[in-house]
Amino acid sequence: MKRSSLYLTLALLSLTPLGVAGAQLAATAPSQSVPGDARPDAPELSARGPYAVGVRTLTLTNPGQLDIVKAPKEGEIPRYDRPLTVEVWYPAVGASGSGVTTYRDVLGSGPNDPKRPxxxxxxxxxxxRDAAPSAQGGPYPLVIVSHGYPGSRYLMSYLTENLASKGYVVASIDHTDSTHGDKAAFASTLLNRPLDDNFVLGEMARLGAADSGSPLSGLVDADRTALVGYSMGGYGALNAAGAGFGPEMVPLVPNGALKQRQTGAYTVDPRIKAVVAFAPWGGDAAVRGIGVNFGGKYGFWDEAGLANLKVPTMFVVGDRDDVAQYEGGVKSLFENAVNAERYMVVYENASHNSAPNPPPAASLNSFDDYMHYAEPAWDMARLNNLNQHFVTAFLNLKLKGMQGAAPYLNVPTPRSNDIKVSRNADGSPKADDTSWAGFKNRTARGIELYRMMPR
Structure with missing residues (x-):
């Protein structure tokens, strides 16, 4: 399909009833119009898993939270019952790749931005939607997904659907005060990201328990939980998993509320077993983008904070990231989280948008909205497939203990452009072959993959 035809089709679909969209997706053949469908050059583990996927929406309320948006200049911060909308994808009855739905979202950068309505x-x-869950293989490990600022729970639907098809329950949060539709005071995002992650973990454990009476009853093994966060979502995930903030950052949230997220001030939920941090914001020592130019040695984190991150962690970043920064930012976090087994996937010439779905058709008339999703040097469907591959390998290894996933991560040479393909006549690798597992010949290009073990 030509690009112009694809955009026209998507634009029309956005105006038509679900029944017409269903007709477009009746076949399960891949289509570049559906985020997450595999390109012909997609690596092995990007393929959908054996399960059909169900999806349902939860409305949760976290009582008695600090209302940072209404914080006075002086005095105590009022409290409120914090609402959170959470989308849950899960293994369902049916054939892999079957099912059709639409996710309703908005572009923009908050409710009152005339440049980005x-x-x-x-x-x-x-x-x-609301499909009967599959009882085969459950209960399933839990994956909590946290978007950027601003973002939405649908920002990475290519990944959430894909993981659910492989036997995970995936809960993606709309972080209040931090979505495209309700963006508000940044201090709310700074405080609430890790708190939201922890609250949703507890609620998913409660709803997914065998005797809960919930539609998710018996589906969720919250004792095997991973946090997946992009940008500010990565910032929150790292903190929730143990990387406490340095004291320099406390003034950024009113009334010293950020003190509760310093190293030693909180206990890490032991059910968190792994983290995937896409371009995690906050590791740059200058802490760019918030109107201040101070921070700890590692931005929001000091040495003790990074040392307290002890769960296996995968960082994913572009080496031209101009928001979270690569050198002196994400790379520094990777190198200095010394007590965690960690991996770092680097996309050469990519900027900050390595994680989202491809740009929606509605963004084509707005440079800012388009660039909220796009990577100029990469095809986004390609990046989506690569993310599916590497995240699947990591979570299969760390949450499911599937040792067969290890070769996809422990590659023989860290730069894919340096791969040497050396094969016998029967196609088997020779001793000097350095190909990456899961990649067809000539398809591993522009990627780096590093691994560091705890000290």
Whole structure:
């Protein structure tokens, strides 16, 4: 399909009933119009798993939280019951790749930005709304997904659907005060990201328990939980998993509220077993983008804070990241989280947008909205497939103990451009072959993959 035809099709779908969209997706053949479908050059583990995917929406309330948006200049911060909308994808009854749905989202950067108004759009998905869950293989490990600032729970639907098809329950949060539609005071995001992650973990454990009476009953093994965060979501995930903030950062949230997220001030939930941090913001010592130019040695983190991150962690970053920064930012976090087994996937010439779905058709009239999703040097469907591959390998290894996933991460040479393909006549590798597992010949290009063990 030509690019112009694809955009026209998506634009029309955004104006039509779900029944028409369903007709477009009746076949399960791949289509570049559906985020997450595999390109012909997609690596092995990007393929959908054996399960059909169900999806449902939860409305949760975390009582008695600090209302940072209404914080006075002086005095105590009022409290409120904090609402959170959470989308949950899970293994369902049916054939892999079956199902059709649309996810309703908006573009923009908050409710009152005239340059980026809240323009509605639809994203197509291969899932079935409120489908009957599959009982085969459960309960399933839990993956909590946290978007950027601003963002939405649908920002990485290519990944959430894909993981659910492989036997994970995936809960993606709309972080209040931090979505495209309700963006508010940044201090709320600074404080609430790790708190939201922890609250949703507890609620998913409660709802997913065998005797809960919830539609998710018996589905969730919260004792095997991973946090997946992008940008500010990565910032929050690292903190929730143990990377406490340095004292220099406390003044950024009113009334010293950020003190509760310093190293030693909180206990890490032991159910968190792994973290995937896409371009995690906050590791740059200058702490760019918030109107201040101070920070600890590692931005929001000091040496003790990074040392307290002890769960296996995968960082994913572009080496031209101009928001979270690569050198002196994400790379520094990777190198100095010395007590964690960690991996770092680097996309050469990529900037900050390595994690989202491809740009929606509705963004084509706005440079800012388009660049909220796009990577100029990369095809986004390609990046989506690569993320599916590497995240699957990491979570299969760390949450499911599948040792067969290790070769996809422990590659023989860290720079894919340096791979040497050396094969026998029967196609088997020779001793000097340095190909990456899961990649067809000539398809591993522009990627780096590093691993560091705890000290």
């Amino acid at each position: 809240n323009t509605p759009f639809l994203t197509l998905g291969r899932a079935t």
